Amino acid sequence: MLLFKNLEHDTSEKLFYIFHPAHVLLSAMVTAAIFQLYTKRKKFIAILLVGLFGSIGIATLSDSLIPHLGELLMGMHIHLHSHEHASFAEQAHIGFIEGWYVVIPAAIVGVLIAYFRPNTKFPHAGHVLLSTWASSFHMLMAMSGNISVLKAVGSFGFLFLAVWLPCCVSDIVFPLLFVKSSDDLSHLHHHH
DSSP: OOTTTTOOHHHHHHHHHHHHHHHHHHHHHHHHHHHHHHOSOOOHHHHHHHHHIIIIIHHHIIIIIHHHHHHHHTTOOOOOSSSTTOOHHHHHTOHHHHTHHHHHHHHHHHHHHHHHSOOOHHHHHHHHHHHHHHHHHHHHHHHTTOOOHHHHHHHHHHHHHHHHHHHHIIIIIHHHTTSOTTSOOTTHHHHO
């Protein structure tokens, strides 16, 4: 964030809408792959639904909602688009609402990749990295080049929460919630 601290709001917003869909794509790949690897239900619709909800829902929490909460709690100036009464989705930059035409297809592509080639190692590492960038650019939008030591330290705390908890939940916990207890999970650590 310190390297990009002087970015204008519009530039940070454009970068957010590059990294957020990329995060969703890799998140969908991991979430769908974990579910597919550990369930006996290999129906595409089940894999699609777990991948879509796991990636879009949790990426929204990670990239938009937690950073937005941090911005509000730290009193950062929130840029409203071009009008004074922007909706919550506009203020928090909810990707699947504002940029649905990019975010939802990214999730679908991620699920399709996982369906045909379930892999979890690289996508998880990439997912965490892209989530960090998306969340950072969200907070940089609110700073608009006005960063202080307090904002930097507070942002680090919120970024840690925004990335660590949701990314681990979406990649590991969420897909396993839909694996039936009768499925054999004893080989869980061998596939990833």
